[in-house]
Amino acid sequence: MLKGRHLIDPMDFTTSELDEIFSLAEKIIEDEGRFKDACRGKLLATLFYEPSTRTRFSFEAAMLRLGGSVIGFSEPNSSSVAKGESIRDTIRTISCYADIAVMRHPKEGAPKLASMYSSIPVINAGDGGHQHPTQTLTDLLTIKCLKGQFSNLTIGLCGDLKFGRTVHSLIKATSRYENNRFVLISPKELRVPDYIRKEVLDKNNIQYVEVERLEDVIGELDILYMTRIQRERFFNEEEYLRLKDSYILDMDKVNRAKEDMIIMHPLPRVNEIDYEVDEDKRACYFKQAKYGMYVRMALIMKLLGVEENA
Amino acid sequence: MLNIDSIKNGIVIDHIKAGLGIHIFKYLGLDRADYNVALIKNAESNKLGRKDIIKIENIIELNYDVLGLIDSNITINIIEDEVITKKIKLNLPEEVVNIIKCKNPRCVTSIEPNIKHIFYLVDKQKGEYRCLYCDEAYSNMEV
Ligand SMILES: [Zn+2]
Secondary structure, eight states, rough: OOOTOOOOSTTHHHHHHHHHHHHHHHHHHHHHGGGTTTTTTTTEEEEEESSHHHHHHHHHHHHTTTTTTEEEEESSSSSGGGGGGOOOHHHHHHHHHHSEEEESSSTHHHHHHHHHHHHSSSEEEEESSSSOHHHHHHHHHHHHHHSSSSSSSSEEEEETTOHHHHHHHHHHHHTTTOOOOOEEOOOOOGGHHHHHHIIIIIIITTHHHHHHHHHHHHHSSEEEEEEOOOOGGGHHHHHHHHHGGGSSHHHHHHHHOOTTTTEOOSSOSSSOOOGGGGGSSOOOHHHHHHHHHHHHHHHHHHHHTSSSOO | OOOOOOOOOOEEEEETTTHHHHHHHEEETTTGGGOHHHHHHEEEEEETEEEEEEEEEEEOOOHHHHHHHHTTTTTTEEEEEEEEEEOOOOOSEOOOOOOOSSOOTTGGTTTTTOOOEEEEEETTTTTEEEETOOOEETTTTTT
16 A cells, blocks of 8 residues: 555655556556546645745646646745754644645755654655655656566666666666666766665675676666766776766767667756767656656656556 | 772673773763762783672662673673672674764765764664664764
């Protein structure tokens, strides 16, 4: 049962609970009109303690497309939060008005704290560098819809694999399915942290390789997940100059990839994917944003426990 | 070596890692005790080289849970009529509230007023705990 639950960590739900969400999302994609009143009379509160227009729009669009309504704030300065109200008091008050809440907060664990004092479901929309579970749901629905399955895939992750939380969550989430193989592409200094290697990959006997250059491995991949590397993350200038082009996806590299490889990116991008790639059929990052809205629609419906059959 | 007479009835907290004795002493509130207590620092030990020991006269009931968190090698002997009648094995509590403070400056505990600092046990062998809010790791070897 997902009704009344919170979503704080990407691993909060079992794979079969996730399947429930994804199959509802697929029904919505198939016939969105059927769901236009699914959340009529329901109120979503968006509590954004730091601005994140993209994520907030995705949630608000999801609720509005289900016929529900939205209240909230998009930066703390404009609200009672500015007067120093505690998170506990805020969520207790919001619980009186709204049916479900979405929280983004710069401090790690803030949505978890809110969930402990909330009488309505709380969704974590990003808490500092900690968790961003609806990004993971977005990534998974994208894979499901475009690859048809979560298993037997060679998944390439490219860029900053050390600090990228979306990458860590995606590795954990896809490690729960059978026979996936990871190709981890990054400078040596920005490889995945030890705990991912030991507690996720090695522990589950998952095959993986760690390489430095995207062009060497792109031909093997079913999925290429791109992330940005900030220049200052490079160990030194020499390394940066030697490797920087390896982490920028252009048509030269895409041409070496499988015809049905999909290119994903959590957005926003800076320069890690050349604009010329956008026109290639393998570029899926804008579709991914759309799946993000659909998966949030399904998530909201499941947590509210509203009837599927309108 | 300083010699402290063995006690007739009470508790001996032994094999405390040298230097931690004072913390445990304070944690158990023994610095304010009105009964007979002794803290022995840097005693010789075959196992540890140097160790601390705490002896408490006549008191049997104490909350030991947290001691395992501080140092899981600690042994607790209950003494009655000058003989050890019970050795207590320390168990790491599943959850500890307001004992460890989260050190992660990005954690919500750093801004929310009067918040409970809650850590939960993730690895019994390693004595590893994590902050309930931000997952910051804490190992009981770190005290
Ligand atoms: Zn913390």
